[in-house]
Amino acid sequence: MSNDRMKKVPVREQDPKVRATNFEEVCLGYNKEEAVKEAQRCLNCKKPMCVSQCPVSINIPEFIEHVKKGELEEAAKVIAQSSALPAVCGRVCPQESQCEGKCVLGIKGEAVSIGKLERFVADFSRENNVDLSEKQPSTGKKVAVIGSGPAGLTCAGDLAKLGHDVTIFEALHEAGGVLVYGIPEFRLPKETVVKHEVENVKKLGVKIETNVIIGRTVTIDELVNEEGFDAVFIGSGAGLPKFMGIPGENLNGVFSANEFLTRNNLMKAFKEEYATPIKAGKKVAVVGGGNVAMDAARTALRLGAEVHIVYRRSESELPARVEEVHHAKEEGIIFDLLTNPVEIVADENGWVKGMKCVKMELGEPDASGRRRPVEISGSEFVIDVDTVIMSLGTSPNPLISSTTKGLEINKRKCIVAQEETGLTSREGVYAGGDAVTGAATVILAMGAGKKAANAIHEYLSK
Numbered sequence: 001m002s003n004d005r006m007k008k009v010p011v012r013e014q015d016p017k018v019r020a021t022n023f024e025e026v027c028l029g030y031n032k033e034e035a036v037k038e039a040q041r042c043l044n045c046k047k048p049m050c051v052s053q054c055p056v057s058i059n060i061p062e063f064i065e066h067v068k069k070g071e072l073e074e075a076a077k078v079i080a081q082s083s084a085l086p087a088v089c090g091r092v093c094p095q096e097s098q099c100e101g102k103c104v105l106g107i108k109g110e111a112v113s114i115g116k117l118e119r120f121v122a123d124f125s126r127e128n129n130v131d132l133s134e135k136q137p138s139t140g141k142k143v144a145v146i147g148s149g150p151a152g153l154t155c156a157g158d159l160a161k162l163g164h165d166v167t168i169f170e171a172l173h174e175a176g177g178v179l180v181y182g183i184p185e186f187r188l189p190k191e192t193v194v195k196h197e198v199e200n201v202k203k204l205g206v207k208i209e210t211n212v213i214i215g216r217t218v219t220i221d222e223l224v225n226e227e228g229f230d231a232v233f234i235g236s237g238a239g240l241p242k243f244m245g246i247p248g249e250n251l252n253g254v255f256s257a258n259e260f261l262t263r264n265n266l267m268k269a270f271k272e273e274y275a276t277p278i279k280a281g282k283k284v285a286v287v288g289g290g291n292v293a294m295d296a297a298r299t300a301l302r303l304g305a306e307v308h309i310v311y312r313r314s315e316s317e318l319p320a321r322v323e324e325v326h327h328a329k330e331e332g333i334i335f336d337l338l339t340n341p342v343e344i345v346a347d348e349n350g351w352v353k354g355m356k357c358v359k360m361e362l363g364e365p366d367a368s369g370r371r372r373p374v375e376i377s378g379s380e381f382v383i384d385v386d387t388v389i390m391s392l393g394t395s396p397n398p399l400i401s402s403t404t405k406g407l408e409i410n411k412r413k414c415i416v417a418q419e420e421t422g423l424t425s426r427e428g429v430y431a432g433g434d435a436v437t438g439a440a441t442v443i444l445a446m447g448a449g450k451k452a453a454n455a456i457h458e459y460l461s462k
Contacts, residue, residue, distance in 0.1 A: 149177020
């Protein structure tokens with residue numbers, strides 16, 4: 001095998017010094033020549049392990065085969081059979097631990113850049129208006145989908161293709177869920193990428209009603225009993241932030257990552273022409289080590305702050321994608337690892353002026369398999385900061401579960417649903433994504449939406 005085949009075609013990116021001052025997309029993606037060259041590396045394996053690791057089971061070798069031949073419209077149609085959000089997934093999916101993680105080339109060389117090829121094909125189909133709205137004749141069955149994030153959009157799109165009449169109910173004023181409020185513009189452009197993929201779902205005949213809060217505006221029981229919906233899918237996500245429970249978390253200048261990112265992404269605080277208030281401060285500590293912590297840190301940096309990521313374990317335990325950590329470091333974010341906050345310190349006016357921390361060392365592995373951080377006694381110190389962003393994960397909002405009779409939840413406030421079908425404890429009510437698992441990835445939510453769509457179709461076909 002030639003050495004050429006063992007190395008992936010590098011992808012162009014904005015220079016770190018330039019991009020640290022703007023909100024434009026960091027990764028510039030492949031052009032056609034680069035994409036065809038990268039596609040030619042694919043071995044077209046007889047038993048493609050990449051497909052087995054894709055939560056929505058895209059026929060990866062088949063779409064790449066079309067890219068090799070320059071048949072981009074055909075490639076887009078192959079992906080569309082399995083995924084409603086390819087331009088999103090090509091950008092934010094953790095391919096390195098999924099499809100690309102199982103690529104045979106990755107054993108001795110570098111895996112095929114499946115994600116970057118998916119993004120290239122999806123961007124081509126958007127720019128060239130490829131029609132992906134083929135669907136089956138109407139069944140006359142009505143399905144309500146709660147939430148327009150990755151799980152809801154996927155479930156709705158799949159059900160619409162099967163001929164069902166689908167309405168999505170979204171609590172916010174814009175569709176997209178975490179894709180619009182959580183993930184920053186520089187990783188996932190909203191106007192071009194997200195809006196277009198929402199439009200593609202609408203082209204399948206899906207109706208989207210915004211500003212509808214299920215449990216307040218209308219309940220699930222009312223949707224079923226009064227509005228005549230034959231089945232319901234709950235894909236309402238996990239939007240309730242967690243905090244540490246340390247002194248000082250109620251001070252002015254402490255945000256949840258959720259609020260900080262929502263102000264900036266959905267409410268466009270980074271744009272001069274918008275009036276959304278946001279306080280990035282001069283020196284920011286982001287507490288946590290996941291992708292959301294990287295997003296919050298890189299956003300605060302672009303708003304002009306010096307940013308520290310404070311994480312209680314070491315670099316090898318950071319849950320964020322390697323690419324995100326690499327980008328954050330290139331942009332100048334400072335990592336204070338093996339460090340844990342114990343108190344947020346106030347000035348005389350009730351604003352943050354510092355954060356008291358302790359140094360940690362790694363002990364034995366805990367239930368997650370990561371080594372448990374243990375406090376080093378006498379190692380307390382104070383970091384001078386004027387803003388603290390808590391990025392410690394989120395849990396589902398209990399509003400739906402508390403207003404729906406007979407809907408079982410577990411002790412983490414997540415809806416209990418069967419893994420293969422998404423069926424809840426209520427007949428005809430299905431759920432999937434972060435509302436069931438707690439905070440996870442876009443693609444896992446899409447996988448759950450897909451399984452539930454198949455199960456709902458089967459239920460409605462009886």
